[in-house]
Amino acid sequence: MTFTRYAIYFAPPAKAEWTKFATSWLGWDMETGSLVAHPVVGDIDVAAVTEVPRKYGLHATMKPPFRLREVQTFDALHAACGSFASNQPPVTLDGLEIARLGRFLALRPMGETQALNTLAAACVEQLDNFREAATEAELTRRRAAGLTPEQEANLVQWGYPYVLDGFRFHITLSGKLDKPTLRATQEALQAHLAPLLPQPFQITDLALMGEAEDGRFHLIHRYALSG
Template identity: 55%
Template sequence: MKFDRYAIYYTPQGSLAEAGAAWLGWDVAHGQAVAHPEVAALDVASLTETPRKYGLHATIKPPFVLAEGTSADGLLAEFEALCAQLAPVTLDGLSLTPLGRFLALTPKGDTAALNAMAAEVVRGLDAFRAPPSEADLARRRQANLTLAQEANLNKWGYPYVLDAFRFHITLTSKLPKADLPQVTAALAPYITTHLPQPFVLSSLTLVGQAEDGMFHEVHRAALSG
């Protein structure tokens, strides 16, 4: 399958992966649509429209077009080599959290090792990233970036990396603030039974975005450093 962009994700496994794929309506590991569950009185399809194409994931290195002179095979080989040097990360767990106007799963406990690992991936694979277009830069700058985020955008092609990185697994589109408590209360019984304690991040996933915009797993690699 041909991909327009690539990214490095953390993608859950086990029951959280299954529940999350159904919630979003897209199974990134198998590259296929999944029927939404019935959750209270929620319109799950509408709530998950924005994050659906990405699948259940936390972004480690944001989506990028391959740089001129690089190849998908070269990216895969370098990704595997990098993961072999990185150690797994263990945190206390995951919790359902409002982030601005959307809901996400965020880590409990000290995230220093997690943040350091993510930074290594951003730096280590950056030779494969083509510079963003002027349109992409302009779109990102509409978010009123801080000076640090602007510096990240210019150097790494994305504002929210390195010191601006915050690990999260997105579960909804942006919601009206007044709806957040209701959606949280309805979603919690569905998702929290699948949250691991402790949360061990032991692998990363190279994903690709197909022509229809949907992301697919290309390869999962264990962190074995």
């Protein structure tokens, strides 16, 4: 399979019950590379609610999607990801909770997140020599959202505004929703997903992802955090 971009994600463990539900909720299994049926959850139009994040799969971004530099190879990236993960310790957090981030819903970590933030920053910095510089069109598109000086500096240096001090770990569960839909969807997820969420929540590996030509992301390989 040919990939147009790569990314480093936290990909939840495939066999966990919460992962199975949340994967079907989104409707795309990036581990198997296949569409999956949405669960029936009250009156929620799950397909509509999850249309925007579906192609990315169930994940938290650690290093945002990037095009591979022409002087680099996939084999070199694969090897570097393995070496990187072997020097990073697993991360344990208190748990996950369903939260509102503006007008969309996501899973957010509970408790102290310093170790998690440190891991994400290391992903961004230590693997950046594989990233092709952002084009002017990509920079312009990011700037259209309105960026702070810090976010602008991140965009120029790292190709994405919301990294390092601007990073907030989250596993997206919806697109932007109107207030009534947001409230109803959060209540539905609270009833069906929240009881399955892990406490504590552990990150024991990172995943190299590839974006196929159809725009969907596929899991290429998991790397155990063994530092």
